[in-house]
Amino acid sequence: MSSMTNKDSNGHVRGTSLFVDDINVREGTLHALVFDSPSAHGKIIKVDYSKAAELAGVEQIFTYKDIPGENQIGGIIPDEVLFAENEVHFMGQPIALIVAKSLAIAKKAKELIKIEIEELPVVTKAREAFDKGLLISPPRKFELNDVAKGFEESDYVFEGTTFTNGQEHLYLETQGSYAFPLENGNIKVVSSTQGPTSVQMTIAKVLGLAMHRIEIEVNRLGGAFGGKEDQATPWAVMAALAAYQLQKPVKLILERNDDMRMTGKRHPYESTFKIGLNKDLKIIAFEVDYYQNSGAAADLSPAITERTLFHATNSYFVKNAKLTVYSCKTNLPPNTAFRGFGGPQGMYVIEAAIVKAAAELQVPVSKIQEVNLLQDNDVFPYGQLVQNAATKKVWQEVKSQFNWKEKQKEITDFNKENTQYKKGLSLMPITFGISFTNTPMNHARALVHIYQDGSVGISTGAVEMGQSVNTKMLQVAADTFGLNPDSIKIETTNTTRIANMSPTAASTGADLNGKALQKACNTLKTRLVNYIIAANNLKDSDSITFKDDEVYVNDRSIDLGWKQLISDAFLQRISLSEHAHYTTPEIHFDKSIEKGHPFAYHVYGTALTVVTVDCIRGTYEFDSVEIVHDFGKSMNQGIDVGQVEGALVQGIGWMTMEEISYDSKGRLASNSLSGYKVPDIFSVPKKVTVKALDTEGEAMAILKSKAVGEPPLMYGIGAYFAIQNAIKAFNPDYQLKFDAPMTPEKVLMGLYERK
Ligand code: LUZ
Ligand code: MOS
Secondary structure: OOOOOOOOHHHHHHOOOOOHHHOOOOOOOEEEEEEEOOOOOEEEEEEEOHHHHHOOOEEEEEOHHHOOOOOOOOOOOOOOOOOOOOEEOOOOOEEEEEEEOOHHHHHHHHHHOEEEEEEOOOOOOHHHHHHOOOEOOOOEEEEEOOHHHHHHHOOEEEEEEEEEOOOOOOOOOOOEEEEEEOHHHOEEEEEOOOOHHHHHHHHHHHHOOOHHHEEEEEOOOOOOOOOOOOOOHHHHHHHHHHHHHHOOOEEEEOOHHHHHHHOOOOOOEEEEEEEEEOOOOOEEEEEEEEEEEEEOOOOOHHHHHHHHHHOOOOOEOOOEEEEEEEEEEOOOOOOOOOOOOOHHHHHHHHHHHHHHHHHHHOOOHHHHHHHOEOOOOOEOOOOOEOOOOOHHHHHHHHHHHOOHHHHHHHHHHHHHHOOOEEEEEEEEEEEEEEOOOOHHHOEEEEEEEEOOOOOEEEEEOOOOOOOOHHHHHHHHHHHHHOOOHHHEEEOOEEOOOOOOOOOOOOOOHHHHHHHHHHHHHHHHHHHHHHHHHHHOOOOOOOOEEEEOOEEEEOOEEEEEEHHHHHHHHHHOOOOOEEEEEEEOOOOEEEOOOOEEEOOOEEEEEEEEEEEEEEOOOOOEEEEEEEEEEOOEOOOOHHHHHHHHHHHHHHHHHHHHOOOOOEOOOOOEOOOOOOOOOOOOOOOOOOEEEEEEOOOOOOOOOHHHEOOOOOHHHHHHHHHHHHHHHHHHHHOOOOOOOOEEOOOHHHHHHHHHOOO
C-alpha cells in the first residue's frame, strides 16, 4: 500500500486532468477581466467607463455600485472591499470587472477606461508604516517568564536586525473561477480555491444571499501553496456577481502578470532581536520585535502573526522570552498564507541570533544550537509542554548518518586548498506544530457511499492541489474496507456534500479529512460486520476482517466477496452511506493569556546543507542537502519524500534567489518570470537525501503518518547560513548580514567587502 502512486499522475502526464480553465464551457459563456488601480494609494476623482461600455461585445462593467449585498471580502477583519469605492490602497487593487463576449474584447475595453486619481503618500516598508502608526491590528505578544531578568542573568547579550523578503507563490495554475446561474436564482461556482467554504460565505455576503443558494465545486488545483487559501475568493466572487446579475455563465481566469501584480505573497518581515546566553551557551533570554509587512488589508495576517510567535523559538528551549509581532499596513497587495504561514519568518530570526552569538563568542554555531535543543517537559513560550520530542534524535542522526564531522574537515581542507571556490556548511533543525493555530478550525467531515454493486464513492473537505491528498484519502478507505483502491472513487470537493469546511491548509488536510473518512468507513464496516454476524449465526467474539475484497472470519475465508456482501446487505435494507465528523482532541488555546496546548503534535527534522560558492562570480551550487525527517509512520513514502523535496527547494528559493521588488511608488518590479527567478532543475541541490526517523508514529496523525506539507520548507533556511559560511571562508573582512534572499549579487558584494 505504501508504494501506491499518486492517482493523478497518469492524467497529469497525459494532459487529461481537468483544471478550472479546462472545463467545457456552457453556451453563451462570457469572459471577465479585472480593471485595477494604476496607483498604490490615492483618491479616485473620476472613472469614465463610457467608451469601454459602448464597445461592441461588452456586456456590462461591474463596479461596487452593482453589488446587491456588502462590498466586503475581509475574512478575519472586515477591512477589504471587493471593488474600490473612493480610494485605492495598492497598485493592482480591483476597481471594476469588465464582462464581454471574449477576453480580447474585454482587454480592448480595459484600455478605453479613463481614471483620474489624486495621489496620496505611498508606504511600502513595514518599519516605515510602523513609525507612522499604520497597523492592521493590535500587536500580539507571547511572553515566557521574565525576559528583563533573563538578560540580567545572561553572561553575554547580543543584538541585531534581520530581514526576510516575500515570496511569489507561482502556482502553475493561476487564480480562476467559472460561475453559472442555476434555477431559482441559485449559483454554482467552480473555483480554484483551497477554501470552498470561504468562497461560498463571501459570495453569500456580497450577493446578499443565504449560503445554501451557492454551491462551490473544486476538482483540483494546479498548485496553491497558501496563495489560494484566502486569495482565490475575490475572483470567484466577481464571477458569481456577474453570473448572478446577468444570468449567464461567466469565466474569470487571471493571466500570469495580472496574478503576480494583483495578489499578495509571503509576508516580508523586518525584525530586531536581542539574545542572552550564559557561560554554558544556554539561551537564557530572547526578545524580538517582528515588523510584518501585511500589505493594504488584513487578509490572513492576524493568523500568520500567530504562527510566527508559535515558531519563534524553533527547536530550542528558551527560558525567558518576549516576542511581539506588529502587523504593519503598507500600500502593497495584502500579503497572505504561504507554506509555513509566518513560521519560517519566525524561525529565521532565532537562527540568525544564534549565528550572531556564535560569531561574537567564536564558538561553532552548531554548539549553541545543540545545547539548546528541546527535550521532553520543556515548555514552549505558548505554554504547551514538549512531548515525544525527536529534536535531539534527528539532530544526532543527521550528524552520524551523514558524517558531519568528516564533512567539516573535508570543507576546511577544501577551503585551504582552493581560492576560487569555497564551501560552507550548516545544520538546520526544525520543529513545526500541527493544527490550525485557531482551535475552532480543527474539524472536518467525510461522506461515504457504497453503491449496490460494491463500488465506493468518497467525498471529503480536502482539496487536491498536487500534494496527493486524494491518493491518501483513497488509501484510508482502501485500508479500512480491505478493498482494492480501483473500486474507490474520490469525488470532487463540493459544498453541497461537505458543509462548513476549513480550508485545506496548515498541513492538516490529510489528518483532519482522513480521520473523518476513517470514522465514516469504520461505522459502515461495523454495520456490515454486525450484519455478517447475524446472517451467519456467528458469535460476537468471532473476529471478522475485510481483506483483498473478501470477508474473513477468524482469519479464514468464508467465500464471501465484498460485492456479494454489499448486494446482500442492500437487499436487507442496510444503509450503505455514512457521513462523519472529526475534531482534533485535546487542543485548546486561550488568547487572553496567550497560553494553551494549540498543537496536536509537532514534526521534527534536521537538514545538513553543503554549498560551493564561486568566488569570482558570486554564484553558488548546493553540493548536498541531507535530511533526517520525522514522518511518523509514513503512509506513502513516495508522496511524503516528494513533499520534503519540493518544500526544501521552495525554501531554498525563498532564502537565496527569489527577490520580490516593489519600487517606491508601490509598483511590482519583479512582475514576470523574466524578472523573478525561481529555482529550476539547475538550482536544485546536486544531492538530496531524505531519511525517515525510525519511530512508532503518532496516534493523532492519520494512520500514524505525520503531516508533511509545510515543515520541510524550513530546511531551506539552512541554505542562507551555509552560503554565508562560504563567504566568510573567502573574506575575513565579511560582516554577518541577515538579509534574505542571499542572491548572487549580495554574495559577490560580500566576497569583496572591506572593513
Ligand atoms: N491557515 C490558517 C494556515 O488559517 N491557520 C493556520 O494555522 C495555518 N497554518 C499554516 C498554514 N495555513
Ligand atoms: Mo497554507 S500556508 O494555505 O497551509
